[in-house]
Amino acid sequence: xxxxxxxxxxxxxRIDRVLHALADPVRLxxxxxxxxxxxxxxCGAIDLPISKSTRTHHLRTLREAGVVxxxxxxxxxITTLRRADLNTLYPGLLDGILNAPx
Amino acid sequence: xxxxxxxxxxxxxRIDRVLHALADPVRLxxxxxxxxxxxxxxCGAIDLPISKSTRTHHLRTLREAGVVxxxxxxxxxITTLRRADLNTLYPGLLDGILNAPx
DNA sequence: TTCGTAGTTCGACATAGGTCGTACTACGAT
DNA sequence: ATCGTAGTACGACCTATGTCGAACTACGAA
Numbered sequence: 717x718x719x720x721x722x723x724x725x726x727x728x729x730r731i732d733r734v735l736h737a738l739a740d741p742v743r744l745x746x747x748x749x750x751x752x753x754x755x756x757x758x759c760g761a762i763d764l765p766i767s768k769s770t771r772t773h774h775l776r777t778l779r780e781a782g783v784v785x786x787x788x789x790x791x792x793x794i795t796t797l798r799r800a801d802l803n804t805l806y807p808g809l810l811d812g813i814l815n816a817p818x
Numbered sequence: 819x820x821x822x823x824x825x826x827x828x829x830x831x832r833i834d835r836v837l838h839a840l841a842d843p844v845r846l847x848x849x850x851x852x853x854x855x856x857x858x859x860x861c862g863a864i865d866l867p868i869s870k871s872t873r874t875h876h877l878r879t880l881r882e883a884g885v886v887x888x889x890x891x892x893x894x895x896i897t898t899l900r901r902a903d904l905n906t907l908y909p910g911l912l913d914g915i916l917n918a919p920x
Numbered sequence: 921t922t923c924g925t926a927g928t929t930c931g932a933c934a935t936a937g938g939t940c941g942t943a944c945t946a947c948g949a950t
Numbered sequence: 951a952t953c954g955t956a957g958t959a960c961g962a963c964c965t966a967t968g969t970c971g972a973a974c975t976a977c978g979a980a
Contacts, residue, residue, distance in 0.1 A: 729917040731846070731915060732841070732843050732846065732933080733920065735837060735840050735841040735846070735915070736841040737924090738837050738841075739830075739834075739838040739840075739841035740836040740967095740968080742968085744833070744834065744837070744923085753918075754960055757839035758926075758927095759926075759927065760925090760926065760927080764972090766968095766969080767969075767971075768927065768930080768970095768971095769928075769930090769969080769970065769971075769972095770968070770969055770970070772927060772928055772929085772965090773968075773969080774968085775927095776928090777943070777967095778883025786869050787975095788977095789928080790926090790977065790978070791924095791925060791926050791976070791978060792925090792926060792927080792928085792977095793926080793975045796864065804919050805918065805919075806907070806914040806915065806917070807910070807913075807914055807917070808911065808913050809910065809911055809914025809915060809918075810914075811909075811910050812908040812909055812910035812911025812912075812914060813833060813837070813911060815908070815909070816833040816907065816908050817907075818833065818834075842937095842938080843979065844938085848931065860956075860957090861954090861956075861957065862956065862957080868938095868939080869939070869940055869941080870940095870941095870956085870957070870958085870959090871939080871940065871941075871942090871957090871958080871959085872938070872939055872940070873941080873957085873960055874959085875938070876938085877957095878958090879937095884945090890935090890946095890947095891953060892948070892956090893946070893947045893948060893954095893956045893957080894947095894955090894956060894957080895956080895957070897957095
């Protein structure tokens with residue numbers, strides 16, 4: 717869609733925010749799905765029983781925390797996990813979470 | 819103090835709860851301090867500008883999530899990080915958080 | 921250009937939860 | 951037995967935030 721949305725730079729990512737972003741069950745589910753889709757997905761393609769506006773809300777939280785990247789693509793926005801960045805900042809954290817029993 | 823407080827068993831610890839417990843700045847600070855004190859500390863000895871009842875509240879949240887153990891000792895209660903348990907369930911997670919810049 | 925689709929934004933609502941003070945309980949020391 | 955200390959329990963308060971629907975915007979297709 718229109719302009720690119722703001723993302724925090726690596727150095728501006730704060731653990732408080734990341735943990736807060738991951739602490740919500742809906743967002744955690746989103747992150748798990750994203751982890752299986754290295755190419756990213758459109759918001760609407762994420763499988764969750766929530767409204768469009770709630771999706772936007774959660775994706776914004778993830779993006780502003782530095783957990784995901786969102787890039788425009790046609791009429792969609794493709795969301796991707798910032799795997800490499802998170803692994804750089806907090807080695808072990810992401811895998812620790814993704815490997816957790818759910 | 820009186821009876822032992824309830825702690826979740828290893829198998830009952832849920833990542834949702836753990837992340838939620840760690841997502842609060844006050845609790846994250848507590849956890850960081852606990853990480854430097856393998857023998858544990860009394861609640862009151864934790865260095866934070868919050869009231870007694872707020873301490874109790876946060877320690878309860880951490881305990882119920884499975885992040886810490888609380889055991890009576892005289893008139894105090896000694897709180898300890900459940901390092902081993904967390905490392906077993908979510909290898910890498912705790913270290914990823916503790917090593918994060920703060 | 922007209923329409924449909926994908927997402928965002930806004931405002932409203934409800935609930936969760938962080939904070940505190942006060943009252944209470946349990947234990948140890950005197 | 952009495953007192954002080956450590957911590958819990960309760961209730962009140964207030965903010966944060968998850969949720970939605972409706973209106974709006976941007977892009978592509980026909």
